[in-house]
Amino acid sequence: MKIFVFIIAATGFEAVGDALMRIALRYHSMPGRVALFAAATGLLGMYGLFLNLAPVEFAEATGIYLASLFVMFQIVNFSFFRVTPSPAILVGGAFIVTGSAIVYFWK
Numbered sequence: 756m757k758i759f760v761f762i763i764a765a766t767g768f769e770a771v772g773d774a775l776m777r778i779a780l781r782y783h784s785m786p787g788r789v790a791l792f793a794a795a796t797g798l799l800g801m802y803g804l805f806l807n808l809a810p811v812e813f814a815e816a817t818g819i820y821l822a823s824l825f826v827m828f829q830i831v832n833f834s835f836f837r838v839t840p841s842p843a844i845l846v847g848g849a850f851i852v853t854g855s856a857i858v859y860f861w862k
Contacts, residue, residue, distance in 0.1 A: 818858030
């Protein structure tokens, strides 16, 4: 269970950091842009920290990480940009989650 906490936190930091970076690239005022870049940089740094602190071999974490990253990106994309995933993204995502489960649970 501890593994999932680290992985979910890492993907949350990565997805939100990426969203803030995208917003910063188009932000109209320089002070706001700098603040958004700084926040994005901090979150992306936290992503790297949490992913590498996960108490699991990186190869094993890859399956969980990819599935949670896909799900987190969809949540953040909707939350920040109000973009809903297309049917193609949902079907592809189902393959990602299924493949990730196979990688993680097949021992």
